[in-house]
Amino acid sequence: MINFNGNITDNLNSISINNRGLAYGDAVFETLKYSHGNLLFWEDHYFRLMASMRIMRMEIPMNFTMEFLESEIQKILVENELSNKTSRIKLTVFRGEGGLYKPTSKEVGYVIAVSPLEVDFYLMNDAPYEVDLFKDFYVAPSLLSTLKTNNKAINVVGSVYAEENNLQNALLLNTDKKVIEALNGNIFLVKGTTIKTPPLADGCLKGVMRKQIIELIAQLPDYTFEEESISPFELQKADELFITNVITGIQPISKYRKKEFTNSVSKILLQKLQVKIRLSS
Known part of the structure; x- marks a missing residue:
């Protein structure tokens, strides 16, 4: 119905x-x-x-x-x-x-x-989660690219590409060859004590969960947050990568090409997200 x-x-x-x-x-x-x-x-x-x-x-x-x-x-x-x-x-x-x-x-x-949905709460998924870049098509950064509209052809074709290559997801690039997001959520990168996510000006979705995570990062005294462009070169130098959306919450990336990642920051943020939801309910 x-x-x-x-x-x-x-x-x-x-x-x-x-x-x-x-x-x-x-x-x-x-x-x-x-x-x-x-x-x-x-x-x-x-x-x-x-x-x-x-x-x-x-x-x-x-x-x-x-x-x-x-x-x-x-x-x-x-x-x-x-x-x-x-x-x-x-x-x-x-x-x-x-x-x-x-x-x-x-x-x-x-x-x-x-x-x-089978899962009630936001839980940590420790299963292998491998991604790669989807480079067949690029997102033209604009105000329209930040919206959730029915124009999602690149996400559809990218999802087929991911399945054909035994990937759990793929990362999208804009026309400046900057990493902007995953097929189904926003991307965050952790390097040392810095957590980054691409700015909306790069063309990424204005995600609701992205907003929640940015607010939670501000509560981490040991980390600094940057809303800056991410180059493909940075991905293999990162300590951690994770994807956010409102259905999954936080999805850690375990592998990008030959690089494997930790998920310690993802776990901390997930715990804070769970607390935030309990307090607001």
Whole structure:
């Protein structure tokens, strides 16, 4: 069952082939984690969604408040008997049908889909996790590249590349050949007592979990934080690499090419993340 513009339905035919999200990628989305009655980091997700809609020049309906959208999410969780379980939620907002590249409608619609997750909390994954660079295509850094839109072709092709090469993930480069992110999350690098992540100006996603981790790093007195470009050359000199997203939390990278990494900082940050969630629930 899905929530399509406020209507609970299992009829996917209700989504037209003329839907602009399908036809032109004219849509933005948020992937959220719901755990034990809490919609994690909902305020950050909501304000990113509103900012994304404004950047895409979508008109924001007056009823699109935090309370309204949260109630619509809760509605579909109850319908799918997931209100007491940990779940993945995808909230997609698309522009109304009409026009070709130039839209003719100022209306927007939304669809909310939910699915259960096996892991309740953010846990440390110590299993081998190998990555490499994906260099077939590059991300052009701009404000649009920081958004979660339906234009994710490079992530799709990169995921196929990773599978073909027995990798757990791949790292994306921008047109300046700087490392900007993983296929499904932001990248952080630890070297000595310095923790780095690429700046938004390099084209990386404005991740909700990225924001949480940056705030937690500020609580580590023994480390300094830098929001600076990362070159591929730096990866093999790093002590630790990890990926962040709201579903997994923190995913340590165990191997990049011939270099193997520790995960001590990842463990410290994961513990702080767990505490932060408990205190906010």
